[in-house]
Each structure stands twice: as C-alpha cells, then as structure tokens.
Amino acid sequence: MTFIPLPAFNDNYIWITHNREQKHIWVVDPGDAEVVDSYCKQNACRVAGILITHHHKDHIGGVKTLVDNYDCEVFGPRHLAPEVISRPLEEGDCVTVDGEELLVLATPGHTLDHLCYVGQSSDTPFILCGDTLFRGGCGRLFEGSPAQMLQSLTRLRQLPGDTLVYGTHEYTLANYRFARAIDPDNVALQNSEQQAARLRANHTPTLPSTIAVEQQTNPFLRFDVASVVRGAAELLGEAPASDLIGAFAQIRRAKDGF
Template identity: 50%
Template sequence: MTVFPLPAFQDNYIWIIKDKDSSGIWAVDPGDANIVLNYCQEHDKHLEGILITHHHKDHTGGIAALKQQSSCAVYGPKHLTDLVTHPVDDGDRVTVYSRVFHVIATPGHTLDHLCYFNDTHPSPSSRPWLFCGDTLFRGGCGRIMEGTPELMLAAMNKIASLPDNTQIYGTHEYTLANYRFALSLEPDNTALIDAIEMCKILRANQQPTLPTELRVEKNTNPFLRTHIVALKNQAAQQLNETPANHVVAAFSQVRRAKDIFS
C-alpha cells in the first residue's frame, strides 16, 4: 500500500491510499470532488472509500458528488448524517485494504475531530500511519475553533503517545509558516534549524513537506513541547504575559502566541 497527496485549493492535501493489488483507491478528506475524479479517470481507478476527519468544508466539500459518482463507503463523525455511510467514533476500527485503522477522537480544532491510526505492519519496513486532519501539522497544530486548550492538549498527548516512527499525514502545507513561529520560541534548536532548511528545499522544488515523522515533531513542534520552560516562557513574553505554571495554561499561551504571530 502507498499513500500520496493530491493538492487542492491553496494549501490542502487530499491523501490517496492505493493498493497494488486493487483497481480502487481511498481518499482522506476530499474537499474537492473534481480532483479525485480526474485522478480516477486518468489512472483508470475507482473510488472505494473515504475517511473524514472533521466537518469543515475544505475537508468534506467534495463528498456528496463523489458518493453520487461512485457509491463509495464514507467513514467519519456520526453527526454528518448526510455524508457518512459508516459513522465512527473513538475506539472504532476501519479496514482499508490490508491495514486496520483505529479511530482516535481528538476534539480541539473542532469538537468532532477524528484521527485514523494504523499500526499493523504488512512488511518489516512498514511504519505506522496517522491521518490527523487539522489536529497536527508539521511544526504546528490546528487553531482551537470549537474546543478548548484542555481538549487540544489532550489531543497532542494522545498523538505523542504513538510510536516515534509514526508517519504523520496532516492536511495542510503550513510548514514553513509554522516553523517561523517555532524558531521564534527556540532559536537555538538545531533539530528545528535542520528541518527548516530541508523543508525550504522541498518547497523550492514544489515537493510536499508531508508526511512528517512523530519523532521529528517531538523535537521541533512547539505544540508537542509546551513542557519546555524556555519555550513556554518565550511564548508568554510574546503575549506580554506572566509565564503560566499550569500545563493547560502554558499550552494555551503557546497557542495564543501563534494566533497573533506574524
């Protein structure tokens, strides 16, 4: 099985899951139906299934048309009754070809946000996969639009508990902007500096910076590093606030500092 992105809109990725023994594909968060349909037509594929992480239109806008064209299965938050054929929630499982994905609820960006995690290894070289929508990006995390800092921190902790070699498939190409903020908090972080240089090269060659690896995020992503005193103190300074002592308040300061960063 392989995963690759189809770029959509200004900075979205629709992740496509393909199996060498199948004429079908699965799509993750297809906000634009035409992009998926064009791929299927050009490569003689048919759409078998869709995974939805949350309800925002740039992740769901193409689903109605895709269902009409392909009668595919759609897995996602149970309240999306007009779109979802197989409602799922925390702890459920979804089988995609040879891989079984565990559904992980990660409310924070939205209250219905789900991630899909696979740790079954068809071959010794395979690594775990996480389709995480707008919960975690390379170098960043989603804005807290419906949830709370407490919920978002809990989502970060859930992801941080996964194996370090997990491949992180976020849905937006925000990396270089995220890294500018991360560097403002940790200007001497050599792992971050190295990651920035690598991603600049990727983007100069019009290559995606995703997927990333969880161990990379733990070393560079400020939202997985809000326990580090110097980092959270710098965020508080950017807000002209006293550094928070409580873990949720410290996370909130880092998130709010990012929200106003330019």
C-alpha cells in the same frame, strides 16, 4: 500502506491510497471532488471508500459528488450521518482499508468532532491526523478548549517515534517561522526548517512528518519545555503560565497573533 498527496485549494493535501490490482483508491478528506475525479480518470480507477476527519468544508466539500459518482462508503464523525457519512465512527472503532486496520482516535480541539486514524499493522505506522497536528504546528481551536487540544496532542505525542504524520495542510514553513521565534536555540528545529525549505523550493510536499520530528520541533508538542513557554509568553507580553494547560494556551495564542 503508501499514501499519495493530491494538492487541492491553496494548501490542502487530499491523501489517497491506491490499490493498483483492485484498481481503486481510498480517499481522506476530499474537500474537492474534481481533484479526485481527475486522478481516477487518469489512472483508470474508482473510489472504494472515503475517510473523514472533521466537518470543515475543505475536508468534506467533495464527498457528495464522489458518492454520486462511485457509490462508495464514507466513514467519519457520527454527527455527520446520514447526510455526509454512511458509516459513523467514534473513539476506539476500527476501519479496514485494503486489509489494513485503522484505529479511530477522537481528538477534539480544532473541532469537537475531530477524528484521527492510526495504522499500526503495516511495516511503518502512520496517522491520518487532519487538522489536529501539522508539521511544526497544530490546528486552530475553533471549537475545542486548550485542555481538550492538549489532551489530544498528548495522545499523538505518545505514538511511536517512527509513525508517519499525514496532516492536511502545507503550512510547514509558516509554522517554523513561529516555532523559531519562540524556540530559537532548537537545533533540530533549525535542521528541519532547512530541509522543509529545500523541499518547498522544489515544490515538493513537506509531509509526511514523523512523530519523532514533531516531538523535537513542534512547539505545540513542547508545551512542557520551559524555554518554549517562556518564548510564547514573551511574545504575548505575559508571565509564563505555571500549569500545562495555561502553557499550551499561551503557545496557541502566541501563534494566533503571530
């Protein structure tokens, strides 16, 4: 299954999958209807369905217009039904998108309602992870606790290494500046940052990433690496936490103040 990024707002990507035979697209988190509408007009296709990861406006702002225009189903967090969502989902549910089964993971942390969608049946596994996991970073904890986000990211970290990671923001270079500050000796991180900088110089998205790259370079998946926790604690002027939740919380707070 191939995803195409439609840039929206300053740094969002609305990921779509385009079935050219059926002349339709599926859309993930359409914060802006206009971007999706233009794509449909230019490519003579319609919206067959929408997946929502969480309730933030830059992820659902375009839903109503697209439903009015295309009369499509909208899958997502249960509490948004019926105003935004027509097909409520929760942990363990499956959604079929163009013959591909996507497994729903509940990943609270950034928000309490956050869902991720994992595709496992095509050649390359993938995850549509909204604002839970970014290349080199993770979503801010607006609603959930560090313990919740740690558990959510631990589940993502355990996915197969070749899983493609489709996050919704182009935050990569800023994330890597922070990552390098607390993990300065990480060669994989340095290499990934250079590759991302080359992509951005050409105005190319740095996404998708892979779980393997994130395992090696993303400080929010490296909460159990002593040197990373020490680096975050130093930025905060604190002693390194001795437990994983405390360590994760230190990394998150260090980034929030970076």
